[in-house]
Amino acid sequence: MSSLDLGIVGNGTYGALIDKWARIVWCCLPRLDGDPVFYSLLNGKNAEDEDDARGYWGVELENAATSRQYYRHNSAVLVTEVTDKDGNTIEITDFAPRFMQRERIFQPMTLVRRVRPLEGTPRIRIRVRPGFNYGAEKPIITRGSNHVRYLHSGLALRLTTNAPITYLLDETVFNLTGPVSFILGPDETLSDGIEDTARRFEERTDDYWRRWVRRLALPLEWQQAVIRAAITLKLCCYEETGAIVAALTTSIPEAANTERNWDYRFCWLRDAFFVIRALNSLAEVETMENYLRYLGNIVGNAKDGHLQPVYGIGLETDLTESLVDTLRGYRGMGPVRRGNQAYEHFQHDVYGNVILAASQSFFDERLMKQMTKADFERYEKVGERAYAMHDQPDAGMWELRTRAHVHTSSSLMCWAACDRLARIAEHLGLQERARHWRKLADEVHQTICTRAWNEDLDAFADSFDGEGLDAGLLLMTEVNFLKPSDPRFQATLAAVEKVLRRGNHMFRYATADDFGVPRNAFNICTFWYIDALARVGRTDEAREIFESILACRNSLGLLSEDTDPATGELWGNFPQTYSLVGIINAATRLSRKWEEQI
Structure with missing residues (x-):
């Protein structure tokens, strides 16, 4: 089998x-x-x-x-x-x-x-x-x-x-x-x-x-796990163009017999940002330089500022989804899909992910090509779109196919776009543009704090004026929207873990979507949870959960997209770059410092 x-x-x-x-x-x-x-x-x-x-x-x-x-x-x-x-x-x-x-x-x-x-x-x-x-x-x-x-x-x-x-x-x-x-x-x-x-x-x-x-800047602990994750991320890069695929496979189901079978052999701008950031944390900047080349072409070809959440690795914009009737599917669990409908979605977090990916290139002196004022002006167009979309409904980062809301995680990334543009402008000495983007960032921040906070939940909700929770809320401290000590984040963390934690695994959400209620944990959400625990000082608990998810890797140290929380069996497309990013990020954050050991 x-x-x-x-x-x-x-x-x-x-x-x-x-x-x-x-x-x-x-x-x-x-x-x-x-x-x-x-x-x-x-x-x-x-x-x-x-x-x-x-x-x-x-x-x-x-x-x-x-x-x-x-x-x-x-x-x-x-x-x-x-x-x-x-x-x-x-x-x-x-x-x-x-x-x-x-x-x-x-x-x-x-x-x-x-x-x-x-x-x-x-x-x-x-x-x-x-x-x-x-x-x-x-x-x-x-x-x-x-x-x-x-x-x-x-x-x-x-x-x-x-x-x-x-x-x-x-x-x-x-x-x-x-x-x-x-x-x-x-x-x-x-x-x-x-x-x-x-x-x-x-x-x-x-x-x-x-x-x-040998060139990687490794943490002291879990080095072999980090090395294997880093090499595998590198193997998921299509270097001719700089694109990074989400996984090498299509149609490995998220759980048995669910029809949650997707084609992940494309470049999601969200996933790619997390990949380059993880590799950058190990001092591997070449991948970022290649990806920024790809991203510059995406931004340059965008019409009216609109960005798709996903593109082909050769900059293809049409990824029409169809069913393949010649293959029976993983363990016979069809359908097998070719292409991905998500290219048609409006997912407004993409604008923040693009700006976040580009931000380091304005500050990092190691890069062969330094970003300029002209580059900043091109990315300002992405920021304008982010601001315009921050309070508009979309499919969200979980790519809901039949429903649209103003998703908090999408608005969060729109804020991140404005915030980072303000920082870049200040770094470049463009004070008027820095004030402009800071004003917009503050406005979006206030909107999220007002519209997404739910008094009954005593937490941020997954959407404006919503009543649900999703794991994307854990990113609030990762992108510096709130400090880990902020009572609102700590309350949100408590609410999310109460509703979405299953053993040592985290679900992305626990309500029915287009295909019913999710049955398996989404591995990157578990890593977001580990990161949040570490940030609020629950380090021992974070290390325990990290060790448990490392034990779910296959015999060669690789992870897929999803894990069955009851059995530990891997499901979903493989190897999943998002999951491998989680290994690197968690090891880097949780490891003891070199100076503490030698």
């Missing part, structure tokens, strides 16, 4: 998900949001067991009994060891090449698999079964002297290998007496030998990631 105990390999161009038996079960090409060439993760309960099943790449050890999977230390190189019932063992090493070459990052659309015997005389079978058009079409297969081509209109993949081509094509079981390598990528001839190329790519990729990690 499919699970989210998966590893990820990638290089900023594409990503692949690999299960504990070394089957590649998900991989979109030629980029992160492309056609899933390997898709068995979404093709039913046990798709690989069917004789004619497609959409996966397996390295199968005959009579396999146990497996062990791990990442190389501080690296994105994934290793899977599989042992049969007689003790014969193989090692599969998977990675996407990424390293410096000719003074730039070499990151081809290439997947490398290296297989070698560790113990005994293992017998293996290689099954390479790609598909195209979301499983609707089989490839045309042609054979070369040491390669196989998988052809489809618009994409030609070449698998180059020193394994016997006949065994590969016929899926014949054979004795693995020495190492073999597989290089899947564009239909191009290798300039060097297969084994030499695979070995060199592995060594240089491993070295690249170790050096990348």
